[in-house]
Amino acid sequence: MRQAVPKIRLRQWIWRAFLSSALIPLILVETVLIASYLLTNQVTRETQVDYLKRSAIDSLSASVEQNALIVESKLESLGGVAGLLGTVTSQALLTPASGPGENLGVTPEGARYSTTDLGGAASFYSAATPLARQDLGKVQRLARLDTVFKQIKQTDPMIASLYFNSWDSYNRIYPWFPTNEQYSADLRIPEYNFYYLADATHNPQRKTRWTEVYLDPAGHGWMMSAVSPVYRGDFLEGVVGLDVTVDGILNEIARLRVPWSGYLLLVSEDMTIMAMPPQAEHDFALRELKAPDANTIVHQEVLKPRIFNLGQRDDTVAIANALQTAASGFSETALQGRAHLFAWKTIKSTGWKLLAVADKQEVMAETDGLARHFRNIGYLMIVGLVLFYAVFFTVLWRRSRQLSERLRQPISGIVQMLREIGQGRWQPVRVESGILELDEMAGSVLTMGSQLATSEQQRDVAQERLALVMENATTGLWEYHLDDDSLTLRGGLVARLDLPETPMSREAFLTRLDANDAQAMSQAFDSLRMGQTSRIDIEFRLSRPDGSFLWLLGRGRMIKGILDGGTVALGTLVDIDALKLTEMDLRERTLQTQAASQAKSRFISSMSHELRTPLNAIQGFAQLMRLGAHGEAEGQHLDEILSASAHLAQLVDDLLDWSSLQAEPQKLTLKPVPVHAMLKECADMVRSQALSAGLVLELELTAAPKEVYADARRLRQVLLNLLSNAIKYNRPGGRLLIGAEGAGEWARLFVEDGGLGIEPELQAALFEPFQRLGKENTAIQGTGIGLALCRELAGLMGGQMGLCSELGKGSRFWIELLPTHLIEPAGTGEKRRTAIFYAGSDEAILPFISTIAGERVVLKSGTLESCVNESRLEGAPGILLLDCDGEDPDRSAHLGRLRRSLNAEFMSVVLLGSAPKALAWVGFEFQAVLKKPLEVDALREVLDALLEKESSDVH
Template sequence: MPSRSPIGLRQWIWRAFVQSALIPLVLVEAVLIAVYLLTNNAIRDAHIDYLRQTALTDLQASVGLEARIIDAQLGQVTAATELFRSLTGRALLDQPSACACPPALALNAAGVRYSPRDEGGAAAFYSGSTPPARQDLDKVNRLRSLDPLMMELKARFPLIASLYFNSWDSYNHIYPWFSTPDQYPNDMVIPDYNFYYLADAEHNPKRGVVWTDVYLDPAGHGWMMSAIAPVYRGDFLEGVSGIDITVSGILQQIAQLHVPWDGYAMLVSRDLGIMALPGPGERDFGLAELTEHSYEEAVRREIFKPEDFKLQQRAETRELAAAIEGQPVGVRRLVLGGRPQLVAWTTIDQTGWHLLAVVDEAQMFAQTNALASRYQQIGYLLIAGLLLFYLGFFAFMWRRARRLSDSLRAPIAGVSQMLDEIGQGRWQPAPVTSSIRELDDMARHTLSIGSQLQSSETRRWQTQRRLELVLESATESLWEFDLQSGLLQLRGRLPGRFGLPAGQLTGEQFRQRIHPEDLPRALAQLKLVRDGVTQRYDVEYRFADALGQYHWLLSRGRVLEHDAQTGLPWVLAGTHVDIDALKQADAELRAATAQAQAANEAKTRLLSGISHELRTPLNAILGFAQLMRMDCNDESQSEAAEYLDEILLASRHLNQMLGDVLEWSGLQSERQTLELRPVAVAGLLRECAELVSLEVRQRNLRLEVQLPPDALQVLAEPRRLRQVLLNLLSNALKYNVPDGCVMLRAESAGNRVRLIVEDTGLGIDPQQQDQVFEPFQRLGRENSMIQGTGIGLSLCLEFARQMNGQMGLHSEPGVGSRFWIELEQVPTPVAG
């Protein structure tokens, strides 16, 4: 590809400005505009979403406030019901006043006793299902005392439509008065009705106030709901007191609620049935309150709201019903009456009913949508202003570019000349000055660079020289091997010392000098480097000099370069180090080690042989001495008996010493492998205590044994562990004081167990404690009356190590000593 001809500075600046400034700025402008539009839309959408969320929050807060108002009103009705129930129970228990006139009741042919006219009080209705002879007129008389209370509650609370008491024997005392025979069936059984069994013990065990669902009032008040409370005499349900609230009254209260954005409120029961629905809601839901009905049929059938009034039964409100069941408060969007609506709901604590506020979504977000349109207009205006700004900016930059090209040409040419002279080795060229501070600083910096390069070049040459001297003194040579051409370059003393061609030779020429036994190892290491398995080359081999004598060399190196295409190693470099002296010293050390091992084995064999040779005559001495001692029973031979006892004691001591020496030499000559298995600690301690009990009594000492739980086990060889404990107990008895004490116990910590032998004897000097476990070491008691060989503790330590354990001690002179062996604990199986 032909190279382009150079261009002038001004032309280059113009071209650079067009290519690097104008076009990118136009692209940046386009990107900025796009980003602005997207950002503006995102901000606008976020703002609108915030406003929408705020509106939804306000809607939710509004419905919550209204729900609390209704909850407070229903709470008042609940309190009034509780008061009415309490006074009803008291009236049933009180005796009627003597001056009170019995009520003027009529009796029809069906056996119904009722109040025939309005006397300003409550109406009475005694159903014919209770025969007239069994009708309780005293109860009717007692309940007349409630009429003032019922009148007062009706007057005080506008929501109350009627108050009543229904007894177990189908007596109904209800205010205000109406012609009950015209509304009630003559044979009605009051306990069979919904409001009655909702108050019984099965459905209302707490005997509190409960609210019924919406039903058609048999008294002629239309759709209503009741707050009812049971009246008990002891555990007998005497009857039910109740207060009726009409749906129309609730609708009037709901109509007075302030729902923003011209919305409306509605009331839904616990089972999501519509209890109160205003006129706009009837249009949206396509429903109407039932106004035409037969009261007698209503009473007999207990007519409740139809299934169409159930939210979960309507397709358009089924999801809303599921949402209301899932959470007590919330907001949801749905389509009602062909328009998108927002429905916010909350739960009334008193009754578990749900108050819903329904708002037209378009009306609710009308102002928000207008604000969004306003934001979009502002965005377009900002984009137009931004375009005008960049046009002005481009014009300004065009004028500045021309002035810049004129100011830069001469100083840049001068600096270029200075750099050219520095590149040619003239470190201090003539300086260039400029009116532009940055270019003037560049010229001075160029001079400084020349000085630094001059100083660096001097230090580099000195450092290289020192490095070459250090490498030449520390190594035989530096080498570099080309893996593709197979050429090896050597620098240093090795070519002259070994008679090799100076400088460069082939790899085959170098390998001819390597010892044949070492050559495969060197080639194998080189193959690993060639295949890319390792990046380092490290091998020892014998190398022949000019006279054919071999010397050990250590060759170490690493890969310096890789093939750009295959990635495999290309150049390998490293050093040769003469290790002939190290190899010779290593061989001498190996020979000395082998000689020491042979001497140690010879010593062991000698000890074993001497012990065997001494045991034969010693057994004869011990046997004859025992026979002679058996014949010395007379008092005349007491002196001879004492001499024989001494002979027997010395023979036994010598025999024990020979046994320990034989066992020690056996351990030293051939390491035995013990078969480890679980050993019960408690049984072992008990057995060892019994074996030394006779000696304890003979020495007038005390032996205390603290047995661990029977389940505690250690991993050991039983015979050797018993031998270790008996040795420790024997030492504790021999080196104790008169009337002293020996303690045998066990301690467990984690997965390790310590078997401890503790005495109150002479103790061991701290300076001598390090020598306790050394063989043939008695710590200065060789000439004492206490017999011993000095091998027992060494054998104990060796046995402990073979059982994967360890031994230790703690001793204080004049206080006593504590020896222990620590072994691995066998895990206790867990009961299933």
């Protein structure tokens, strides 16, 4: 049971805070100081010379005791602040995150850090915690501590920095500095004393603790910290701390007076000198450690070296033993050949020793004069303090009343605003306050009211929309109760199908379904009950009242957090009967279209063969008649017949080639083809035709590869077609050139003419079949199939066609093919692993494929277009996993080009998609279909089968 906290008024709380944090400690310190001074003066004045040493001892002891109280008060104050900061941090960690997240950069090693100084704290999430496991919500919640950090830092100049360190090596430190430059990327915070000294092992009481002096990894040099644990239950979430540098302690100690020009040392429980002023460096033959270069990165915990340990030094081992045996005391030891007096006092809250050191000669010389001087000062201090505190108490009392009243009014107003918002009045009258934080709080309350009003409106609209959906005759809702294996149906669709809206058993529901669909639905319910899946996505047929079936789509998932404690799956029912009918109609039309296309190809092929027979007779008899022609007129008529029949024969040949390519892609024999020999052969074949047209054919080879990977017969056909066009569409005396050159990683074979050129707007249609760009009615013979046929053949050889043309100057047509040195010869080297290419954007699938296939495959991923480009160099992959969920209008075109790549006849295609039934009509050949999200067993079965097929195909 939670213990009740006593309640006090604001005025009393402010007054008590003044008393506990300022007045009482000051009065106590001043009282002890005055008493010590008076006692020292009295003893010095009344003691004889032989007691002078004892007087000095008492005075030095009183001084160190007074200074110890001051230091202890300061440390307790800092410890209290650390404890309060720990409480605030615990509350911040329990408060839900709000507002935008902090913009953190990421180092190459995987550490997150604050990139910009926004006037607050700096964040550093060590790479010791992987990026995926770093709690960014915690970073967002802790961002609200920046204001507290800043206020605490401003109140005490001793505080060098404030921080929160978490168990998973997250650090939030104020003020800001570039943590990525100072911290080690793999910084492990729990290994440093400013963390582990506050854990349950070293601090079971969960109090504020002070660390030993250590080298700060944040670059502030040598320091000590007041650390306080932050727990969530019994789990140590982290540690908050206040950093106090050694220089800060020295500055604080330097303000404390020690008689006889002495100085103070701060010594830890293990006798290590924590802070020493410059005066002590000569006496102890030491130099206080300085901060290293700000760019130095500390990779592990660094404490002060053993030379600073009094127990490890020959000249101070005696004083170390004395310090360990007594909480306070006095001793005399020689340093550097001179006698020195030591007085010490234990600081209870930390166990440290405040050690006062004075040169004995200085003590004895000033004792008499100081006794009289301190007595007069003591009397004056008593009178002054009495008057001062009388006035001070009066002023503080009035000030506390004013502060309490100034705070009470706006706080009461904010409470009233919250009360009105709770009653549904979303915009109460705003309370005005001169205190910025309270004014911002009032503004935040108004903002909260506006947000609640908006949320209320959105909830009303959502309820109205849900009601409309429920009333729709084509939709409905279902609830499946796993506890009693029953269903509840609601909505307009339920009423339309004459289904009860009361809970019904599974068996009663399944009787209304088609037999095959009932079995699938039952299996889906069993998967939910056994925890094998948390979602349902199924199409099924449900009987209407007239006995006919209606196609429905049922989707839903498990719902957590049901108030009555039951386990329920919720989902929707959608009428997809019209969609199914459309799908069936589309399937039938697709089959009809495919049949018509095949009939067209068979008709063209058949007609082309039928035309060749009479054409052969016409050409043969015309040639015989031309041999026996009498007269020039008769010869001209026969030449016209021969020319027309040759043109018709060429048209038939082109039609045969085109129809064969459209009916079934040709399987070409790709092998190395010498470039120079092929170009020379083609040039020799058309040289006489070029001379007849008044043209001179030139051959040019500009740094061209020696060989290309192609089918020699088809490559010759492409080049001869381009040369024929260049001759037909050229001008007498124009340029006619055939050659080859390098084009990046491609080998480009080209034919250039000096004709009229082609308009830019017509170039896109040039490679379309039966397209002659307006030259149909000219005397130039042609069919318009040649260039389209050339582009198809180029694609089958793994290449591409293109042109560049300029009006009035001519055109250059080219075909690009792969050089043989870029293609690994088959059967060479070690046995290659099967290549699997995943074409899609769901990267979560890749680990499944890699785990199942293992070292049997080489796994690659990217877009389908990138797979096509890569296949030009390396050939088609052995297995293509094609993700069909995304929209890609060019998918069929890309796959067609991939099918024409090297080794594509051995490629297996596996389709992936959320709706596997719809993938059966994608319009191209595939070997398997898998539903997303992927099931491991199904994926393993498909890959094992395909990989076994791959290995059997390799000889």
